[in-house]
Amino acid sequence: xxxxxxxxxxxxxxxxxxxxxxxxxxxxxxxxxxxxxxxxxxxxxxxxxxxxxxxxxxxxxxxxxxxxxxxxxxxxxxxxxxxxxxxxxxxxxxxxxxxxxxxxxxxxxxxxxxxxxxxxxxxxxxxxxxxxxxxxxxxxxxxxxxxxxxxxxxxxxxxxxxxxxxxxxxxxxxxxxxxxxxxxxxxxxxxxxxxxxxxxxxxxxxxxxxxxxxxxxxxxxxxxxxxxxxxxxxxxxxxxxxxxxxxxxxxxxxxxxxxxxxxxxxxxxxxxxxxxxxxxxxxxxxxxxxxxxxxxxxxxxxxxxxxxxxxxxxxxxxxxxxxxxxxxxxxxxxxxxxxxxxxxxxxxxxxxxxxxxxxxxxxxxxxxxxxxxxxxxxxxxxxxxxxxxxxxxxxxxxxxxxxxxxxxxxxxxxxxxxxxxxxxxxxxxxxxxx
Numbered sequence: 001x002x003x004x005x006x007x008x009x010x011x012x013x014x015x016x017x018x019x020x021x022x023x024x025x026x027x028x029x030x031x032x033x034x035x036x037x038x039x040x041x042x043x044x045x046x047x048x049x050x051x052x053x054x055x056x057x058x059x060x061x062x063x064x065x066x067x068x069x070x071x072x073x074x075x076x077x078x079x080x081x082x083x084x085x086x087x088x089x090x091x092x093x094x095x096x097x098x099x100x101x102x103x104x105x106x107x108x109x110x111x112x113x114x115x116x117x118x119x120x121x122x123x124x125x126x127x128x129x130x131x132x133x134x135x136x137x138x139x140x141x142x143x144x145x146x147x148x149x150x151x152x153x154x155x156x157x158x159x160x161x162x163x164x165x166x167x168x169x170x171x172x173x174x175x176x177x178x179x180x181x182x183x184x185x186x187x188x189x190x191x192x193x194x195x196x197x198x199x200x201x202x203x204x205x206x207x208x209x210x211x212x213x214x215x216x217x218x219x220x221x222x223x224x225x226x227x228x229x230x231x232x233x234x235x236x237x238x239x240x241x242x243x244x245x246x247x248x249x250x251x252x253x254x255x256x257x258x259x260x261x262x263x264x265x266x267x268x269x270x271x272x273x274x275x276x277x278x279x280x281x282x283x284x285x286x287x288x289x290x291x292x293x294x295x296x297x298x299x300x301x302x303x304x305x306x307x308x309x310x311x312x313x314x315x316x317x318x319x320x321x322x323x324x325x326x327x328x329x330x331x332x333x334x335x336x337x338x339x340x341x342x343x344x345x346x347x348x349x350x351x352x353x354x355x356x357x358x359x360x361x362x363x364x365x366x367x368x369x370x371x372x373x374x375x376x377x378x379x380x381x382x383x384x385x386x387x388x389x390x391x392x393x394x395x396x397x398x399x400x401x402x403x404x405x406x407x408x409x410x411x412x413x414x415x416x417x418x419x420x421x422x423x424x425x426x427x428x429x430x431x432x433x434x
Contacts, residue, residue: 033080033162033223033224033227033228033231033252033256034076034080034224034249034251034252034253034254034255034256034257035166035169035252035255035256035259036162036165036166036169036227036256036315036319037076037220037223037224037227037256037319038072038076038253038255038256038257038258038259038260039168039169039172039256039259039260039263039312039315040220040223040312040315040316040319041072041214041215041217041220041260042172042175042260042263042264042267042312043117043121043217043312043313043315043316043320044120044121044124044125044309044312044313044316045117045120045121045124045214045376046214046215046217046264047267047308047309047312048124048283049207049210049211049213049214050211050214050264050267050268050271051267051270051271051275051283052207052210052271052282052283053207053210053211053268053271053272054267054268054269054270054271054272054273054275054276055271055272055275055276055280055281055282055283056203056207056276056281056282057199057204057207057272057276058192058272058273058276058277059188059189059192059268059269059272059273059276060192060197060199060204060272061197061207061208061211061268061272062189062192062193062265062268062269062272063192063193063194063195063196063197064208064211064215064264064268065193065261065262065264065265065268066193066194066261066265067196068211068212068215068216068261068264069257069258069261070413071216071413071416071417071420072215072216072220072257072260072261073253073254073257073258074409074410074413074414074417075216075220075221075388075391075413075414075417076220076221076224076253076256076257077249077250077253077410078221078391078392078395078406078410078414079220079221079222079224079225079228079391080224080225080228080249080253081246081249081395081401081404082225082228082391082394082395082400082401083224083225083226083227083228083229083230084228084229084245084246084249084404085400085401085402085404086229086400086401087229088225088229088330089222089225089226089229089326089327089330090106090221090222090225090226090327090390090391090394091103091106091107091222091326091327091330091331092229092330093225093394093400094106094390095330095331097394097397097399097400102390103331105386106327106387106390107327107328107331109383109386109387110218110219110222110323110327110383110387111324111327111328113218113376113379113380113383114219114320114323114324114355115324115355115358115359115362116362116372116375116376117219117316117320117372117376118317118320118321118324118355118356118358118359118362119358119359119360119361119362119363119372120362120372120376121313121316121317121320121359122142122145122146122313122317122356122359122360122362122363123138123142123362123363124309124313125141125142125145125309125310125313126138126139126140126141126142126145126363128306128309128310129141129142129145129310131306132303132306132310139363142360142363143360145310145313145314145317146317146356146359146360149314149317149318149321149356150352150353150356152164152318153318153321153322153338153349153352154342154349154352156338157338157339159339161318161338165314165315165318168311168314168315169259169311169315171307171308171311172259172263172308172311172312174304174305174307174308174311175263175266175267175270175304175305175308176262176263176266177304178266178270178304178305179266179269179270179273179274184269184273189269189273192272193265205424205427208424208427209381209382209424209425209427210381211264212381212384212420212421212424213376213379213380213381213382213384214264214380215260215261215264216380216381216384216388216417216421217380217384218380218383218384218387219319219320219323221387221391222323222326222327223319223322223323223326224253226322226323226326226330226336227322228249230337230338230339246404263308270305271283317356317359320355321351321352321355321356321359322338322352324351324352324355325348325349325351325352325355326348328347328351329345329347329348329351332347334347334348335347335348336348381421381424381425382425384421385418385421385422385425388414388417388418388421389418391414392406392411392414392415392418395410395414396411
């Protein structure tokens with residue numbers, strides 16, 4: 001029989017559990033576009049880049065994950081703030097406040113790179129899916145996943161689509177498990193996590209630039225601004241709950257950026273210990289990385305790595321295709337947004353379909369998807385400074401942002417990111433030609 005003390009203890013414990021569950025529910029509900037944007041940053045091209053960095057240089061680039069976190073968070077927050085204040089995406093702001101040549105230049109440097117990225121990612125997903133299910137050809141898997149993604153984007157309302165994508169984000173947590181399936185020298189990991197290591201040669205600067213391009217990807221900023229504007233489309237709601245809206249947005253951004261660098265850190269740690277320590281220096285595809293883990297770290301590592309690749313593909317293709325469609329819809333004044341049905345935003349959904357279709361057609365051209373991925377991440381590293389400079393200019397313009405211009409800390413981190421990316425790009429060009 002339970003005595004009074006046992007009953008009180010049980011009730012207190014039950015209340016504590018309910019409180020924890022309530023807090024977790026609130027936390028999950030608060031996460032939104034910031035988490036999805038951060039998670040989509042770790043697409044198959046980024047995973048390939050991080051895997052190559054670890055395989056080639058061990059843990060020498062591990063510090064970049066912690067180093068990149070504040071820059072990614074600040075730049076993502078600026079993009080979200082632009083969307084909240086102006087009710088427009090980046091392209092819409094450029095069209096409204098800048099000369100036409102700036103608008104055309106933005107389209108020229110972004111859309112082709114995003115389309116190439118879609119094609120390479122679709123090919124990678126098909127390749128990894130074929131690895132898990134050998135009886136189904138890679139092309140059929142690529143087509144099936146592309147059709148599933150487009151139908152989901154077409155049929156689901158914005159909020160339902162966000163919820164679905166949030167659950168897909170959870171699949172990426174498998175990458176945090178993989179490094180610890182094999183033994184780790186924690187003191188060595190800690191040292192490389194906090195102490196920067198540089199090598200002054202062409203190969204290292206190619207990797208550094210590719211890592212910057214992979215984690216500070218331009219599509220992240222276009223997507224973030226557009227979906228933030230869409231999420232708070234009602235101007236009255238924004239004005240009546242201004243402080244709480246901006247506070248929740250910043251929390252969401254910080255968690256999303258942390259999630260992105262956590263996955264980056266885990267992948268470099270995995271390849272930098274398992275692959276590098278076993279003299280596997282060249283990783284041409286994410287499939288190579290997964291296959292290499294099989295005999296070295298076991299079947300579980302191999303399966304988790306492969307599952308993570310497919311999950312991030314399910315995130316990145318909607319983000320990339322959506323980014324292209326947002327850019328073009330804003331440039332040509334077409335109705336846009338996942339909160340609208342197809343009949344109300346035909347051009348928007350048509351360009352999503354075209355973007356995905358172009359991605360599929362790239363595979364028929366027999367272009368090596370790995371070379372496309374590496375070219376895309378290196379290209380991102382080169383064009384990102386232009387996009388960051390544009391974001392900084394917008395966020396310091398009182399005519400556009402009003403009272404929500406950049407703080408001193410935002411400007412410091414923003415200009416440092418611009419400096420680092422520009423320096424690594426110039427170093428890459430120097431080592432390439434001299």
